[in-house]
Amino acid sequence: MLNAKSCNTPICHGYKLYNTNSEVFSDPTLYRSTIGALQYLTLTRPDLSFAVNKLSQFMQSPTLAHWCACKRVLRYIKGTMTKGLVFKPASRLTLEGFSDNDWACDIIDRKSTTGFCVKLGDNLISWGCCKQRVVSRSSTESEYRSLSTTATEVVCIASVLKEIGINLHSKPMI
Numbered sequence: 677m678l679n680a681k682s683c684n685t686p687i688c689h690g691y692k693l694y695n696t697n698s699e700v701f702s703d704p705t706l707y708r709s710t711i712g713a714l715q716y717l718t719l720t721r722p723d724l725s726f727a728v729n730k731l732s733q734f735m736q737s738p739t740l741a742h743w744c745a746c747k748r749v750l751r752y753i754k755g756t757m758t759k760g761l762v763f764k765p766a767s768r769l770t771l772e773g774f775s776d777n778d779w780a781c782d783i784i785d786r787k788s789t790t791g792f793c794v795k796l797g798d799n800l801i802s803w804g805c806c807k808q809r810v811v812s813r814s815s816t817e818s819e820y821r822s823l824s825t826t827a828t829e830v831v832c833i834a835s836v837l838k839e840i841g842i843n844l845h846s847k848p849m850i
Contacts, residue, residue, distance in 0.1 A: 677747065677750050677751070677754065680747070680750070680751050680754060681751065682751050682752065682754045682755025682756075683748060683751045683752050683755060684752070684755070685752060686723065686724055686726075686727035686748065686749045686752040686753075687726065687727040687730065687745060687748065687749065688745075688748070691745070692783055693730060693731075693733075693734065693741060693742060693745060694741075694783065694784070695734065695737065695739075695784060696739070697739060697741045698739040698740045698741040699739060699740055700737060700738075700739055700740075701738040701739055701740055701742065701743045704735075704737070704738050707735070707738040707742065707743055707746065708735050708738075710746055710750075711728065711731055711732055711735060711746065714728045714731070714746075714749060715728055715732065717753070720760065720761065721753075721759075721760070722761075722793060722800065722803040723756070723759075724749065724752075724753070725791065725803060725804060725805035726789070726791055726805045727745075727749050727752075728749065728805075729789065729805040729806065729807070730745075730789075731745060731746055731749070733782075733807070761799075761800060763799045764797075764798060764799065765797075766796070766797025766798055766799065767797075768797065768845045768846075769796065769797055769842065769843070769844050769845050770795075770796075770797060770844065770845060770846050770848075770849070771794065771795070771796055771830060771833060771834055771837070771844055771848040771849070772794065772795045772848070772849050772850070773792060773793070773794045773795075773826040773827065773829060773830040773848065773849070773850040774792065774793050774794075774795075774826070774850075775790065775791065775792040775819075775822040775823055775825065775826035775850065776790075776791050776792075776822065777789060777790045777791065777808070777818050777819060777821070777822035778791075779812060779814075779815040779818040779819075780811070780812070780818070782807065785811070786811050787807050787808050787809075787810070787811055787812075788807070788808045788811075788812050788818040788821070788822075789805065789806070789807050789808070790804075790805065790806055790807075790808055790821065790822040790825050790826075791803075791804070791805045791822075792804055792805075792822065792825055792826040792829060794826070794829055794830055794833055796833070796837075801833070802829055802833060804825075804829070806825070808821050808822075823850060826850055827850055830848045830850060831848075833848075834848050
């Protein structure tokens with residue numbers, strides 16, 4: 677991957693990964709260790725969360741298509757190595773949560789995927805991407821589940837801030 681050409685996005689828009697969309701990858705241990713390293717990298721790179729979450733769902737039996745998608749993430753990282761999170765002092769401490777979801781995006785089990793981020797002032801302090809536990813019957817239901825996940829994270833962060841003596845200037849907003 678050292679001489680690979682970089683790409684602009686970690687995953688192709690609209691590209692669907694299946695359990696059986698190509699032949700089995702010959703070195704599943706390599707796939708698993710690469711995905712494990714990418715999972716670690718998501719601690720500081722929220723832009724990778726969705727792609728790594730999606731690729732993590734195929735660890736039990738990766739295919740060549742999954743490996744190609746994994747290599748695309750690596751090519752994206754190569755082109756964005758100078759990018760990262762910047763923390764700046766904030767004049768007002770406000771807590772804001774943002775959420776989104778991809779309704780019924782998993783073509784195998786039709787479960788939705790939730791993505792969220794939480795900002796303290798202007799600084800991104802928490803983010804995540806996870807598959808919802810149940811199948812939502814509508815996009816509205818899926819959105820509410822996503823909001824619930826985000827609200828849980830915001831309440832947890834607000835509680836920690838209160839415990840350590842940091843007072844917010846306003847009520848948290850989602």
